[in-house]
Amino acid sequence: MEIAFNNPHYLWFLFSIPLVILAHFYSLRYSKKKALTFANFPAIEKITGDRLVTKNITLLVIRASILFLVILSVAGAIFWYQGTSTQQDFVIAIDASSSMLANDYNPNRISAAKEAALLFMDKVPKKTKVGVISFAGTSFIEQYLTEDSQKIKEAINAISIKKMGGTDLGEAIVTSVNLLLPQEKSKAVILLTDGQSNVGQILDESIEYATKNHITIHTIGIGTEKGGQFFEEIVSKLDEKTLIEISEATEGKYYRALDNTALTRAFNDVALLTKKQLSIELAFPFLIIAILLLFTEWTLINTRFKQLP
Incomplete structure (x- = not known):
């Protein structure tokens, strides 16, 4: 509080x-x-x-x-507290860097992520506004917040691997927060990535920006401990430590999704969460x-x- x-x-x-x-x-x-x-x-x-x-x-x-x-x-003055509510707006942020082509999911990480995000849209209550971004070395707004489920699903399906190298989690967080700021409901980001932030925005500053604006970030780690191959012999492994730090700092939850089923379960759990950051003007x-x-x-x-x- x-x-x-x-x-x-x-x-x-x-x-x-x-x-x-x-x-x-x-x-x-x-x-x-x-x-x-x-x-x-x-x-x-x-x-x-x-x-x-x-x-x-x-x-x-x-x-x-x-x-x-x-x-x-x-x-x-605004009073912020942890309460229960079924009303919440979301931004789905999906990693579209080349490491998401790793084959430790069926058929690969990015396809599994998109499928789970589509199922998530069937679970959220009506009148829920959802925005979609993808990110690699920079962020791309695929869909501004809307209640139109069909537009959101089309935006998710349209996500593809970005040619820009690297993964900038910091910018992805800032872009997601900026999309949510005008909304009056409780706000949350679902950040799905393999967690390997290696370029761009300083991550600590981005986390502080989200915390300052009372945005909850739920992180989903996609990738097995063994890792998966992409582009011949290159192997990408999950960086759990970073994702745990992000979720804990913003009072969100971290989900370790080691296969397609666990990934879908993580999205479903976020959709059903009732504990949220609420405010009173x-x-x-x-x-x-x-x-x-x-x-x-x-x-x-x-x-x-x-x-x-």
Whole structure:
């Protein structure tokens, strides 16, 4: 659980609260000096009793609270927590580097990945928005987020091995996160790869970017421990350590899919997950509370705490 802010730069105004407190006590000293000119002290005591200090502290707390809540509201406070929900939007990110041609799956890794992703689309609830990207040395947006299942399946089927060399997991994560940012639902990335990130974006920075934006990344490691051949004698093996680090840092799950069946099972499990990162917008509630406190202050000043002339 945590509170985040859409406009954190406004939090600098919190330093104005001590100024409000100083101004209050300066005003209090001025009021006491003014009261000394009133000769009929018994009359003052009958009207105010012993509530002078309590009255001023009460108003101080109210005014400071109003300012505090208004600043949090303008800063766009959001409360993030782990909860359960069946509503979630996804980006499916499939590795399309040459290593995905390895033959340790039937017929190869990329074909098995596409087949499992297609079955995943039959499991997700209706109204779920899904986007698709492929990646190698850079990322390619195959389909922006949409509820149209047919378009998503066509995009998955269209994925092919990219000529650009290398695998850039970092850029794949950033591209996926950027696609999800405008969405209001809980958001997750399904990152399917053999985990061999060897070019491009610094991976730690990409993970931090996803975490900052509360995007869950579920990683699916495709590839056996023995590895599979592609392009004659070249062997590609699964890099589990990297994928585990990504999923743990973003509160997702890591799936080790050692064959076609396990790969399909991993996608199905993600579709059925109900534990998600959820958020509550606090800006409007804080503003309403601030308005109510402002009305309370006005009422007290003009009734119970009304000052003597």
